[in-house]
Amino acid sequence: MAELHDLTALEQGALVRSGEIGVTELTDHYLARIERADHDFVAGAFAFLDADLARERAHDVAAVGPVGDGASPLAGVPTAIKDLNLTAGVPTAFGSPAFAGNVPEVSDAVTLAIEAAGLVSLGKTSTPEFGSPCYTEPEGRPPAVTPWDTTRMAGGSSGGAAAAVAAGLVPVAQGSDGGGSIRIPASCCGLVGLKPTRGRISGFPLYGDPVGLATSGSIARSVGDAAALLDVLAGHRASDPYWAPEPSGTFLDATRRDPGRLRIARFVQPIIAEAEVSAESRQAYDDASRLLADLGHFIEDVPVPLPQEAVPTFEICWSVLTALSVTPLPPEKRAMLRPLTLWLGERGAAVSAPDFGLAIGRLRQFAADALVALAPYDAVLTPTLATPPLPVGDIRDDADPAADFEAQKRFTPWTSAWNVTGMPAISLPLHWTDDGLPVGVMLAGRPADEETLLALAAQVEAAAPWSDRRPPGW
Numbered sequence: 001m002a003e004l005h006d007l008t009a010l011e012q013g014a015l016v017r018s019g020e021i022g023v024t025e026l027t028d029h030y031l032a033r034i035e036r037a038d039h040d041f042v043a044g045a046f047a048f049l050d051a052d053l054a055r056e057r058a059h060d061v062a063a064v065g066p067v068g069d070g071a072s073p074l075a076g077v078p079t080a081i082k083d084l085n086l087t088a089g090v091p092t093a094f095g096s097p098a099f100a101g102n103v104p105e106v107s108d109a110v111t112l113a114i115e116a117a118g119l120v121s122l123g124k125t126s127t128p129e130f131g132s133p134c135y136t137e138p139e140g141r142p143p144a145v146t147p148w149d150t151t152r153m154a155g156g157s158s159g160g161a162a163a164a165v166a167a168g169l170v171p172v173a174q175g176s177d178g179g180g181s182i183r184i185p186a187s188c189c190g191l192v193g194l195k196p197t198r199g200r201i202s203g204f205p206l207y208g209d210p211v212g213l214a215t216s217g218s219i220a221r222s223v224g225d226a227a228a229l230l231d232v233l234a235g236h237r238a239s240d241p242y243w244a245p246e247p248s249g250t251f252l253d254a255t256r257r258d259p260g261r262l263r264i265a266r267f268v269q270p271i272i273a274e275a276e277v278s279a280e281s282r283q284a285y286d287d288a289s290r291l292l293a294d295l296g297h298f299i300e301d302v303p304v305p306l307p308q309e310a311v312p313t314f315e316i317c318w319s320v321l322t323a324l325s326v327t328p329l330p331p332e333k334r335a336m337l338r339p340l341t342l343w344l345g346e347r348g349a350a351v352s353a354p355d356f357g358l359a360i361g362r363l364r365q366f367a368a369d370a371l372v373a374l375a376p377y378d379a380v381l382t383p384t385l386a387t388p389p390l391p392v393g394d395i396r397d398d399a400d401p402a403a404d405f406e407a408q409k410r411f412t413p414w415t416s417a418w419n420v421t422g423m424p425a426i427s428l429p430l431h432w433t434d435d436g437l438p439v440g441v442m443l444a445g446r447p448a449d450e451e452t453l454l455a456l457a458a459q460v461e462a463a464a465p466w467s468d469r470r471p472p473g474w
Contacts, residue, residue, distance in 0.1 A: 004029050005168035006470070009077050009225040010252075012171055016076035023076040027058040027120050030078045034122070034169050041150060044142040045163040047083040048091045049123035054078070058120045073252065074228050075118030080170050082161055083124040084131045085216070086206070087111045094325075095127040095138045095157075096341075098333040109202035110174055110216045110233060117232040125173060126160025129341045130325045134184050134408045135395050136160055139338055143392045146189045147471035148437055152389040155185030161219050162189040167474045172225045174233065178214035179318065180415025183427035186219055187440030188389035190429040190469060192457070194218040194226045197448045198422030199244040202237045208324065211317045211360055212242075213419040222467060223458045226426070227251040230450065244448045254451035255458035262378035262456060264292055264443075265302040270386065270413030272311050273406070278387040280439050284431035285383045288441040291430075291464055292381065297456075300377070305370035306417050311409075313366065314420060316351055316359040323348030343401035367421045371447065374421075379456055382414045384427040384440035414442060424450045426457050429466050436472070 004012065004026065015021045031051050034042055042049075061076055081087055083095055086108040093099040107115070114121065126144050128136050136144035136159025144159035146152050147167040154163040158175030162185030165173050175182040177195040186193025195217045203209065216233055218226035230251045236243035247254070268277060268285055293299050326334065326345030334342070351359070374380060395411060397404040418425040424447075427440040443460075445453030 005033060005171065008222050009171035009220065010073055010228055013073045013075060013077050023062040023120065024055060024058040026076060027054055027078050027122070030122060030170060037167065037169060040142040041145065041147070041163070041167065042169070044136070044144040045126055045160045045167070045169060046080065047093060047095070047124045047126045047141070047160065050090070053090070054120055054122045061118045061120055064118070072117035072228070072232050074172065074232060077119055077172065078122055078170050079114065079119045080122050080125045080161065080164060080173050081111055081114065082158060082175055083127045084176055085110050085174070087124065090124065092124060094130055096129040096337065097139050098329060098336040106205060108206065109204040109237060113233050113235065114174065119232070122170060125158070125164055127157045128159070129338050130322060131157035131176060131178065131181060132322055132341060132344060133157065133396070133404070134180060134412050136185070137392065137396055145392060146389050146438070147474050148190060149389070151391055152437070153188060153392050153394070155188035155389065157181040158219060159185045162186055162191055162193070165189070165219050165221065166191055166471060172218070172220045172229050174216055174229065175219045176214060176216045177419065178209065178321070179419050180412050182217045182219060183384055183415050183425060183440070183442060184412055186427040186429070187384040187438065190432070190438030190466070190471070192218070192220050192223055192226045192429065193427040193440070194230060195418065195425050196230055196234065196450055197244050197424040199236070199240070199242045200450070201233045202235060202240050204237045204239060207241065209321060211321065211363065212422060213317070213321070223454060223461045224252060224255050227255045227454050247451055251450055251454055254454045257455045259452055259455035259459055262297045262452070263376065264297050264299050264379045264381055265374060265377040266299055266381040267302055267304055268383060269304050271304055271306050271417050272314070273409035273413045275386045275410040275413040277383065280388050280431065280433050281383040281386055284439045284441050285381070288381060288430050291460065295459060295463060299381070302373070305373045306366055306420065310363065310366040310420065313359050313362045314416060316356065317363055319344045319348035320351050320356050321348070339398045340401040340404050344405070363420060370417070370421050378446065378452055380444040382442050384415065384442040386411055386413055388433055388437040388439050418444045421447070423447050424453050426453060428457060428460060430460070430464055432469070
């Protein structure tokens with residue numbers, strides 16, 4: 001008989017709605033799993049845990065219960081919130097010692113949406129400093145590691161969320177993604193990672209990304225769970241600078257549709273770096289191509305839609321975004337920052353305001369050209385990462401932050417393309433190496449068309465299910 005944590009988040013929500021299990025009982029189940037788990041793994045996955053606050057929240061949710069026909073099917077399900085997201089009354093350090101002890105007075109739109117849907121947060125998931133690197137090795141804390149091999153990285157920057165979900169310490173979790181930070185850890189941890197389209201989820205109240213690269217999204221074991229969490233997170237506020245059009249129905253409903261016969265572009269050539277693509281990543285890509293063809297879709301090789309000239313423009317924008325976090329800090333706080341953060345921040349601070357404005361304009365033109373090139377296609381297939389998850393510390397290089405940054409680009413040479421274009425993208429755990437490491441493949445969809453992307457992803461999941469795979473010992 002399956003244990004509670006072996007069920008999908010949707011199945012657990014159904015048990016809550018039927019009264020077969022109480023919200024407090026389900027919360028206690030996960031708190032007990034966390035208590036029994038390896039201490040360093042938990043400390044790498046979570047930046048903050050508060051069992052008493054979680055039980056208090058579970059009690060409050062149980063007192064109200066799922067309300068009305070529009071209630072989330074995830075009501076009563078435990079989760080956790082990334083350490084980059086403002087959470088009123090809960091320590092939020094943005095992955096940095098410089099913000100140790102910071103307790104926000106307000107919550108952001110993501111946190112408010114999770115609370116309004118009746119999910120129960122157990123705490124904050126770990127992230128690297130300001131969410132910048134593609135690995136999660138925050139200063140002074142254990143790294144976030146994949147439970148498939150705890151000597152290897154969970155990816156980043158939503159590495160703590162992915163590690164927690166993959167190990168069954170929470171059934172589903174929110175992440176954020178400015179260059180691949182949901183899809184990278186999803187690939188490393190054998191999960192579904194969904195980055196929605198630009199403007200689908202509100203950035204209230206900070207609106208700290210003037211470039212439009214970053215968004216929150218879903219990390220889950222199944223496509224259905226990821227879609228249900230997107231239903232929770234999606235929506236706009238009157239103050240938002242832009243937003244995606246409303247879907248035709250729920251995103252969860254989209255996973256139950258036949259996507260029809262789609263035209264799918266594919267390419268394997270790296271975009272943002274001269275990277276060597278491992279045999280395992282190529283096999284995952286080729287196997288996915290054959291699967292999609294067998295499902296009746298038309299697959300076509302296409303040129304890389306973004307030119308190499310886009311890379312330095314993207315880097316200007318990325319470094320300026322880091323500088324926006326670094327520059328306001330007093331000297332004593334800045335001295336606590338990681339060498340990579342300081343290097344990126346200094347690089348961004350050296351960019352003039354006119355040059356930053358020109359870079360945003362150039363990046364949008366590159367995006368426009370890519371969107372036109374891909375307009376004939378319903379989806380785009382690439383690998384997610386150039387290799388299976390790397391050993392902890394393999395990329396981090398405090399002595400040479402520039403080398404660290406280049407190594408990150410070689411590991412993740414495709415993911416940031418869809419942040420530039422704003423297209424939705426999803427990583428699916430379709431391949432495992434002979435020694436049991438997960439390898440994801442990535443599908444991107446038309447702008448604002450998560451529904452077709454999710455219908456396709458659910459069809460792939462049904463044809464090549466991964467639900468029976470669990471990390472050894474978890």
